[in-house]
Amino acid sequence: MLPRRVVVSGVIATVVLGSAVGVALWASREDPSYQPPASHVVQPGAPGQPGRSLSGSDLSQVSPPGFTAADSLFIQGMIPHHAQALEMTALLAGRTTSPDVTLLAKRIEVSQSDEIARMQRWLAERSVPSAAPHGGAGHDALMPGMLTPAQFDQLKQARDGEFDRLFLTSMIRHHQGALTMVEQLYATGGGLEPASDQFAREVNADQSIEIQRMQQMLAKLG
Incomplete structure (x- = not known):
């Protein structure tokens, strides 16, 4: 499986998607109305502190990273x-x-x-x-x-x-x-x-x- 990486407030959060990713991408092409399940994004906390799940509104404030x-x-x-x-x-x-x-x-x-x-x-x-x-x-x-x-x-x-x-x-x-x-x-x-x-x-x-x-x-x- 491939890692899903999202930059959140300067920190790279890694979200591992299961094998369903390939099926979801394939299904989306066969059926335009198909909506794959949303990823669960967690922002890592400071050392010793728990992470925080990010809501849709939180993610909307995050600028997408550029290409490398x-x-x-x-x-x-x-x-x-x-x-x-x-x-x-x-x-x-x-x-x-x-x-x-x-x-x-x-x-x-x-x-x-x-x-x-x-x-x-x-x-x-x-x-x-x-x-x-x-x-x-x-x-x-x-x-x-x-x-x-x-x-x-x-x-x-x-x-x-x-x-x-x-x-x-x-x-x-x-x-x-x-x-x-x-x-x-x-x-x-x-x-x-x-x-x-x-x-x-x-x-x-x-x-x-x-x-x-x-x-x-x-x-x-x-």
């Missing part, structure tokens, strides 16, 4: 990560006859295309360049789980059942890399800004669900 370098690097790296997933789904024509694989790839194509546009807006609204500075997580760097040129060429050469197995295996690893990037975001102090936190959690929830789906499909292929 960790947020920028996460978004800058996730764009080329998503872009490669789209390159992988573009290979299906003439290489697979599986309706299940085709449907999965279409879902990935639609969702990640939308997310790329969303990340590009995030960068533009904050006047952050689309690529990280030299040595950072830029477009020329391979993010966790991304295919090397040799691995991508291998996928291009595959056909039929061989392609399906290799596509699913590669996309599972690709999605797992995205989950690693989410973990790295929080481990390096990012995800405090509401927008970057929400996006990271949606990536974590959606791609976790798709990993399970692909693992089931792969098992059926044998």
Whole structure:
């Protein structure tokens, strides 16, 4: 599970959300009227003093934290990560006859295309360049789980059942890399800004669900 961190009067309060977070985020997309349960936020007290539960009116007085370098690097790296997933789904024509694989790839194509546009807006609204500075997580760097040129060429050469197995295996690893990037975001102090936190959690929830789906499909292929 991922930590939910809220800055309250200069103190970072950590609220751990259960596994229901992923389900809630998924349900909210399927049913716009769905309202996930509210988080319980506690402001830590002074040493030796108990914490204090914050009401909605208390939280309304708290200014949301801004984005950090960790947020920028996460978004800058996730764009080329998503872009490669789209390159992988573009290979299906003439290489697979599986309706299940085709449907999965279409879902990935639609969702990640939308997310790329969303990340590009995030960068533009904050006047952050689309690529990280030299040595950072830029477009020329391979993010966790991304295919090397040799691995991508291998996928291009595959056909039929061989392609399906290799596509699913590669996309599972690709999605797992995205989950690693989410973990790295929080481990390096990012995800405090509401927008970057929400996006990271949606990536974590959606791609976790798709990993399970692909693992089931792969098992059926044998």
